[in-house]
Amino acid sequence: MNNLLRNRQVESRLLVVLIVLCIGLSLSTDTFLTMGNITSLLNNNSVNLIWAAGLLVVLIAGGIDISFAVASSVVQYLAAKILIGIGGGNWALGFLICGCAGICLGLVNAALIHGFRIISIVVTIATFNVFFGLLMFFSGGRSIYSLPDWWTDRVILFEHQAPDGTWSELTLPVAVMAVCVGLTWLLIRRSNLGRQLYAFGDNPEGARRAGVSIAVMQGLAFGWCGMMAGIAGLMQANIVREVVPNALYGRELEVLAAVVLGGARLGGGRGTITGCVLGVMFVAVTQNGLNLLGISPFAFQMIIGAAILIAISTSNISLASLRAPRAEGRT
Amino acid sequence: MTTLIERGRAFFGRETFGLLILMALMAAGFSIASPRFLTVASLSSMGFQAPLLGLLTLAMLAPMISGGLNLAIVYTANISGLTLAWVLLQAGGPEAGIGAILLGAGAALIVGMAAGAVMGAVIAYIGAHPILVSLAMMIFLRGLGEFLTRGGDISGFPPALAVLGHGTFLGLPVPLILFGIVALIWHIMLRRSRHGFAVYMVGSNIRASEYSGIDTKRTLVKIYALSGAICAVAGILMAARFNSVRVGHGEALLLVTVLAIFLGGIDPFGGHGKVAPVILSVLILQMLSSGLNLIGANQHLATAVWGLFLIAVMILRFGRLATLFRRKD
Numbered sequence: 001m002n003n004l005l006r007n008r009q010v011e012s013r014l015l016v017v018l019i020v021l022c023i024g025l026s027l028s029t030d031t032f033l034t035m036g037n038i039t040s041l042l043n044n045n046s047v048n049l050i051w052a053a054g055l056l057v058v059l060i061a062g063g064i065d066i067s068f069a070v071a072s073s074v075v076q077y078l079a080a081k082i083l084i085g086i087g088g089g090n091w092a093l094g095f096l097i098c099g100c101a102g103i104c105l106g107l108v109n110a111a112l113i114h115g116f117r118i119i120s121i122v123v124t125i126a127t128f129n130v131f132f133g134l135l136m137f138f139s140g141g142r143s144i145y146s147l148p149d150w151w152t153d154r155v156i157l158f159e160h161q162a163p164d165g166t167w168s169e170l171t172l173p174v175a176v177m178a179v180c181v182g183l184t185w186l187l188i189r190r191s192n193l194g195r196q197l198y199a200f201g202d203n204p205e206g207a208r209r210a211g212v213s214i215a216v217m218q219g220l221a222f223g224w225c226g227m228m229a230g231i232a233g234l235m236q237a238n239i240v241r242e243v244v245p246n247a248l249y250g251r252e253l254e255v256l257a258a259v260v261l262g263g264a265r266l267g268g269g270r271g272t273i274t275g276c277v278l279g280v281m282f283v284a285v286t287q288n289g290l291n292l293l294g295i296s297p298f299a300f301q302m303i304i305g306a307a308i309l310i311a312i313s314t315s316n317i318s319l320a321s322l323r324a325p326r327a328e329g330r331t
Numbered sequence: 332m333t334t335l336i337e338r339g340r341a342f343f344g345r346e347t348f349g350l351l352i353l354m355a356l357m358a359a360g361f362s363i364a365s366p367r368f369l370t371v372a373s374l375s376s377m378g379f380q381a382p383l384l385g386l387l388t389l390a391m392l393a394p395m396i397s398g399g400l401n402l403a404i405v406y407t408a409n410i411s412g413l414t415l416a417w418v419l420l421q422a423g424g425p426e427a428g429i430g431a432i433l434l435g436a437g438a439a440l441i442v443g444m445a446a447g448a449v450m451g452a453v454i455a456y457i458g459a460h461p462i463l464v465s466l467a468m469m470i471f472l473r474g475l476g477e478f479l480t481r482g483g484d485i486s487g488f489p490p491a492l493a494v495l496g497h498g499t500f501l502g503l504p505v506p507l508i509l510f511g512i513v514a515l516i517w518h519i520m521l522r523r524s525r526h527g528f529a530v531y532m533v534g535s536n537i538r539a540s541e542y543s544g545i546d547t548k549r550t551l552v553k554i555y556a557l558s559g560a561i562c563a564v565a566g567i568l569m570a571a572r573f574n575s576v577r578v579g580h581g582e583a584l585l586l587v588t589v590l591a592i593f594l595g596g597i598d599p600f601g602g603h604g605k606v607a608p609v610i611l612s613v614l615i616l617q618m619l620s621s622g623l624n625l626i627g628a629n630q631h632l633a634t635a636v637w638g639l640f641l642i643a644v645m646i647l648r649f650g651r652l653a654t655l656f657r658r659k660d
Contacts, residue, residue: 064462066586112642116649119599125586126641133635141631250582253402257466266460298478305471312459312467 010263011275017311018282025289032292035160036168043170045284046177047236049277051255052262053184054228056276059259060188061221062201062268063113063120067128068225069252071105072233073245074131079234080144080243088148098230105131106226110218128252135245144243151234152241173235180228185273193220202269257308258283283308350595350611357615361622368625375504379497381617382510383572383581386565388588388613389517389606390558395592396521397554398534398601399454399461404562405585406472407446411439412566412576413476416485419492427489440563446472447559451552476578486575496571506568513564518606520557530554534601590641591616596648616640 026033051068058065079097083089089097105127112123155172162168188194193216200207200217208214237243262279264271286307290300361368387404394401418435419427446468453464498505521527529550532540541547570576594612597604619640620633 112645116646118642118645118649121589122593122599122641122645125589125593126638126645128586129590129638130635130642131638133631133633133638136631137629137635253466254470257463257470260460260463260466266462296478298481299474301470301474302478303474305467305469305474308467309453309464309471312463313453313457 008263008272008275011272011278014262014275014278014282014311018278018285021282021285021289025285025292029289029292032289034168035162036166037288037292039158039168039170041284041288042174042177043239045280046173047232047239048251048255048258048280048284049177050173050180050228050232050235051252052259052276052280053181053273054225054232055255055259056264056271056273057184057188057197057224058120058221059264059266060201060268060271061197061217062204063218063221064124064256064266065109065222065225066121066124066252066256067105067109067131068229069248069250069255070128070131070135071102071226071229072236073248074105074135074233075101075230076233076237076243077135077139077144077245079230080147080237083148083151084144084146088150090150094151094234095231098234099227100230102226102228102230102233103223104226105229106222106224107219109226110222113222114215114218132246132249139245141245143245145241147237147241147243151238155238171239173239176231176235180231181273181277184224184228187224188273197221198269200268254283255280261308261311282311347605347608347611350608350615354611354615354618357618357622361618361625365622365625368622373621373625375499377614377617377621378504378507379572380621381614382504382506383565383568384584384587384591384617385510385610385613386513386561386568387581387584388591388609389514390561390565391588391592392517392597392604392606392609393521393530393554394461394465394558395589395597395599396534396601396604397530397551398537399551399554400465400589401447401450401555401558402462402465402585403446403450403469403472404558404565404588405581406469406476406578407443407559407562408566408569409476409576409578409580410446410472410566411443411563412570412580413479413485413578414442415439415567415570416488416576419488420485425487425489429491432489432492436567439567440560443559443561443563443566444556445559447562448552448556450559451555454555455548455551473578480576480578482578484575484577488570488574492571493574494571496568496574506572509564509568513561514606514610517561521606526550526553531602534598534603536602587616587637590637594641594644 022032031037051072055065055068075098078101079094082097083094109120109123109127112118112127113120156169157172157175159167159169186194188197196207196212197217197220199210200212200214204214207217233248236248240247258279259271259276260266260279261282262271262275262277264276283304286304287300290303291297295303358369367373387408390404390407391401415432415435415438418438419431422428422431422434450461450464450468453459454461495505495509500508519527521530529540529545529547532543532545533547533550533554537547565581566576569580573580591612592604592609593599594615595604595609597609616637619636620630623633623636624630
């Protein structure tokens with residue numbers, strides 16, 4: 001336990017804060033600890049968690065990705081066009097198209113980063129502009145409302161009626177999120193490739209000399225992130241039942257903040273799936289709690305920003321003396 | 332514009348020279364494609380538009396040279412603009428005098444600097460990563476702005492303020508003059524002052540500069556505070572140009588500033604880079620979007636072209652780097 005605390009300092013602190021937050025909220029409001037609230041919290045954050053899982057892999061490999069949220073929009077739009085074009089389709093086809101399109105977009109990033117040795121933040125900012133610009137140009141900013149029925153139908157995996165008659169339910173995106181998070185955990189913790197990812201992120205040159213293929217690592221990290229972005233796009237369309245080209249624009253930075261809050265290091269080589277989930281949930285629970293406490297929605301972002309700022313400031317205090325300053329922002 | 336080019340030529344750096352050629356080619360291309368491109372009207376509209384992006388880019392520049400990043404620039408500008416607006420409204424809105432404008436501008440600068448200094452302090456004394464700190468600051472400032480304005484706009488400023496946004500002086504747009512002055516100060520600060528030297532040293536090796544006696548922590552705080560001050564200038568300009576302040580104005584410019592900086596040949600790891608090529612790349616981006624607009628392409632296509640442009644420039648640079656290495660072998 002002691003060992004765990006030392007090795008997973010950021011994660012365990014975040015867990016404690018999250019637990020305190022949850023206890024505080026369940027004491028101060030009578031709606032927080034209800035089935036309905038918890039399920040809606042999960043439903044509403046599944047897309048963010050899928051993104052976070054993908055982004056975590058890129059961060060571990062020492063990269064950064066700004067383009068994933070826009071990539072989701074592109075994939076969504078392409079998939080909607082293709083599926084309507086072939087007259088319907090089904091979930092299997094939807095996952096296949098979205099997954100593949102996402103991987104392709106991710107591999108574009110990886111190819112530019114590896115092929116021309118450009119650092120990942122530059123490439124993904126460029127592709128962010130390219131993806132978004134082209135999407136808005138070709139779509140003309142028009143939304144697609146006539147999605148196939150299977151895509152917009154709510155798939156309920158679990159439902160429960162509370163004594164007072166309110167329904168709580170878990171929908172398909174939650175299950176998909178769980179699978180995505182699980183697969184990412186398998187990849188980074190239980191596979192050979194995952195170990196190579198950590199090694200590559202921590203010291204690219206060292207990993208290269210030890211026989212790790214850099215091209216494969218970049219392709220894997222960005223391809224994985226792209227695949228998650230594609231799946232997140234599919235799920236987001238399932239939740240909102242339409243495809244709006246600019247709906248996801250601007251959400252990438254918040255997800256990035258949440259993942260880094262969960263202990264993934266910008267610069268690579270560190271980060272766990274637990275921390276990543278905790279980071280996203282910390283932001284989600286804070287927002288949810290503010291909502292339940294009846295605080296003006298206009299103040300939400302301010303308080304969340306302040307919370308993240310305080311969390312960073314405190315989580316680094318004891319580490320700052322231990323950790324030697326590293327060269328910032330590597331490829 | 333001509334003075335800028337002359338200044339760019341005076342430096343004669345490789346980046347500057349390449350960008351100058353690129354800019355000339357682009358101007359030629361666009362003036363062939365559209366007869367309206369090289370007219371006074373279109374040039375002066377560019378002169379009014381470019382300074383905002385330019386100022387924000389300068390605000391991003393110093394943190395970038397020091398090896399960091401300031402993602403909060405746009406919202407720092409918004410919050411500073413709000414401060415100015417608040418002072419003006421207290422002084423009677425449209426009837427406010429020059430004194431109130433000066434007071435408001437001063438308050439805006441202080442607010443911008445304070446926001447920057449907080450970021451700098453967290454980065455310097457706690458050792459958190461600049462991307463994360465400025466990201467959190469960005470979310471906080473945006474929230475603060477939304478909380479204060481309830482998401483609406485604040486308008487009704489005295490006509491004297493509009494001169495700053497729309498006036499001309501000796502035929503040159505006032506915003507462009509303002510931008511020129513700030514850029515010159517920035518250039519002198521980075522290349523000629525003690526602090527500027529420390530910025531480059533911190534960017535190339537923070538450990539070594541600490542051991543060589545540079546107060547790296549104070550340097551970092553100063554970098555971000557000054558960056559905040561430039562954001563405040565941008566915020567004041569924004570208020571003057573749009574005659575209103577709204578949180579989220581100029582939001583899309585954030586990533587464009589990073590794009591302009593990389594186009595200007597700044598090393599993303601810090602330690603290298605000059606002001607002149609960055610100003611050129613701001614002008615190039617402005618020309619691209621104005622030119623495409625004149626040809627009749629839409630704004631979104633221009634966004635995509637910006638991105639492709641950055642990739643193309645990075646690939647060309649890689650090619651040059653590769654030939655350099657081959658020669659060494």
